[in-house]
Amino acid sequence: xxxxxxxxxxxxxxxxxxxxxxxxxxxxxxxxxxxxxxxxxxxxxxxxxxxxxxxxxxxxxxxxxxxxxxxxxxxxxxxxxxxxxxxxxxxxxxxxxxxxxxxxxxxxxxxxx
Amino acid sequence: xxxxxxxxxxxxxxxxxxxxxxxxxxxxxxxxxxxxxxxxxxxxxxxxxxxxxxxxxxxxxxxxxxxxxxxxxxxxxxxxxxxxxxxxxxxxxxxxxxxxxxxxxxxxxxxx
Numbered sequence: 653x654x655x656x657x658x659x660x661x662x663x664x665x666x667x668x669x670x671x672x673x674x675x676x677x678x679x680x681x682x683x684x685x686x687x688x689x690x691x692x693x694x695x696x697x698x699x700x701x702x703x704x705x706x707x708x709x710x711x712x713x714x715x716x717x718x719x720x721x722x723x724x725x726x727x728x729x730x731x732x733x734x735x736x737x738x739x740x741x742x743x744x745x746x747x748x749x750x751x752x753x754x755x756x757x758x759x760x761x762x763x764x765x
Numbered sequence: 766x767x768x769x770x771x772x773x774x775x776x777x778x779x780x781x782x783x784x785x786x787x788x789x790x791x792x793x794x795x796x797x798x799x800x801x802x803x804x805x806x807x808x809x810x811x812x813x814x815x816x817x818x819x820x821x822x823x824x825x826x827x828x829x830x831x832x833x834x835x836x837x838x839x840x841x842x843x844x845x846x847x848x849x850x851x852x853x854x855x856x857x858x859x860x861x862x863x864x865x866x867x868x869x870x871x872x873x874x875x876x877x
Contacts, residue, residue, distance in 0.1 A: 697866070751859070
């Protein structure tokens with residue numbers, strides 16, 4: 653089945669720094685989604701990307717859908733303590749009608765004030 | 766705005782007991798998904814329902830079953846619980862899966 657490889661697994665940064673994480677796949681996705689999950693809570697959708705090459709921003713977050721449709725990155729600028737959490741890339745499986753989401757392994761972000 | 770409601774938030778059960786988790790999707794969302802997330806893991810797809818019919822099935826043990834009712838709420842039934850079933854269980858709903866899901870806050874199941 654389809655898989656997403658996300659990196660890095662974890663990041664420790666200073667408040668105010670910029671952050672970048674990415675996701676790759678050996679197969680194409682038609683949609684790329686970026687979620688953030690706080691401890692003990694459900695993932696919350698941050699950005700959705702629908703077209704190859706698309707660059708979308710949501711406040712301090714910017715994400716791009718790779719031209720090959722096999723990769724995506726998420727940038728966070730000027731990080732703040734509340735950015736702490738686990739960030740997942742995800743995409744609906746293209747192999748079935750159920751639309752189940754395939755998740756990356758997650759990037760755990762720690763921000764030092 | 767209405768969100769996906771899951772109950773209970775926390776559940777403690779003993780081995781070999783049964784558990785029922787409930788999910789109330791966002792109104793007018795026609796698809797419900799169940800995911801299991803172990804500690805430090807990404808969410809793993811269990812099962813989904815579209816218009817009350819099972820639409821896809823993932824790594825769901827035979828001890829688990831689920832259904833979606835006429836009011837679109839869904840229940841995940843787990844029997845003969847094992848220690849390894851301890852995890853966060855998320856329900857999500859969508860109107861168009863390509864537009865992303867909305868997840869509930871999850872049920873933390875602890876089997877002792």
